[in-house]
Amino acid sequence: MHFIKKSNIIRIVEYYGFLRSMKKEKRGYFITFEGADGCGKTTQTELIKKYLDNKNIENILTREPGGSELGVHLRKILLHYEKPVSNIAETFLYLADRAQHIEYKIKPALEEGKIVLCDRHTDSTLAYQGYGRNQDIETIQGLNKIAVNSILPDLTIVFDVESETAQKRLTGEKDRLEAEGIEFHKKLRAGYLDIAKKNPKRVKIVNANQGIEQVFNDTIKIIGELLNL
Ligand SMILES: Nc1ncnc2c1ncn2[C@@H]1O[C@H](COP(=O)(O)OP(=O)(O)OP(=O)(O)O)[C@@H](O)[C@H]1O
Numbered sequence: 001m002h003f004i005k006k007s008n009i010i011r012i013v014e015y016y017g018f019l020r021s022m023k024k025e026k027r028g029y030f031i032t033f034e035g036a037d038g039c040g041k042t043t044q045t046e047l048i049k050k051y052l053d054n055k056n057i058e059n060i061l062t063r064e065p066g067g068s069e070l071g072v073h074l075r076k077i078l079l080h081y082e083k084p085v086s087n088i089a090e091t092f093l094y095l096a097d098r099a100q101h102i103e104y105k106i107k108p109a110l111e112e113g114k115i116v117l118c119d120r121h122t123d124s125t126l127a128y129q130g131y132g133r134n135q136d137i138e139t140i141q142g143l144n145k146i147a148v149n150s151i152l153p154d155l156t157i158v159f160d161v162e163s164e165t166a167q168k169r170l171t172g173e174k175d176r177l178e179a180e181g182i183e184f185h186k187k188l189r190a191g192y193l194d195i196a197k198k199n200p201k202r203v204k205i206v207n208a209n210q211g212i213e214q215v216f217n218d219t220i221k222i223i224g225e226l227l228n229l
């Protein structure tokens, strides 16, 4: 190395930085929506998609688990498998779903410059399997990192709602995770608030105790700032 001048090394590093920033310019935006069951993610993401469609902003709405073809099979297992599932098996199933989703759906859409709206992503695993099921947070973070292959959300909206209110909203037949008791859902809520506190730039909390329209207005304001709408 001693025969390469220091100034040349700096030039090479700067050139790579320039190339990466050029690549970034073309990339779309990755926005994830999080919060405990019944907080309103599906309701709001569908409204946001319509809003972007009306403005002719190219976007896709996707979800986890089940955003890829393989994921559709994994979702059935994750939400409806009737026999016991170990905490570790559950975590790895979510991560397999995520890895496939990132590679075959999210990454290609971002490379085409689209806005990717994703109903649940890495923070769900952190909240449910980490805070909810008491698995080591740092381990989950490490596993998430492997699954996403460096593709991280530009913005994450956490819909924060009283656990009792969210439970009351879930009137249909409950899936495996929704059927967990109120204590579990309180742990999730606290987990999400902690995640937001630790990632203030990326994660924004929206008060989801309000009516659907007000929640939408608050959310679109935050998204508008990111997208310069
Ligand atoms: N702000 C709100 N006020 C009152 N009811 C709401 C609100 N947002 C959503 N709902 C209703 O609550 C129920 C659950 O909402 P939704 O399915 O959007 O939640 P979710 O976060 O996607 O839940 P899950 O995690 O189980 O998929 C739906 O019947 C929906 O119409």
Ligand SMILES: [Mg+2]
Pocket (backbone or CB within 6 Å): 041, 042, 043, 119
């Ligand atoms: Mg939903």
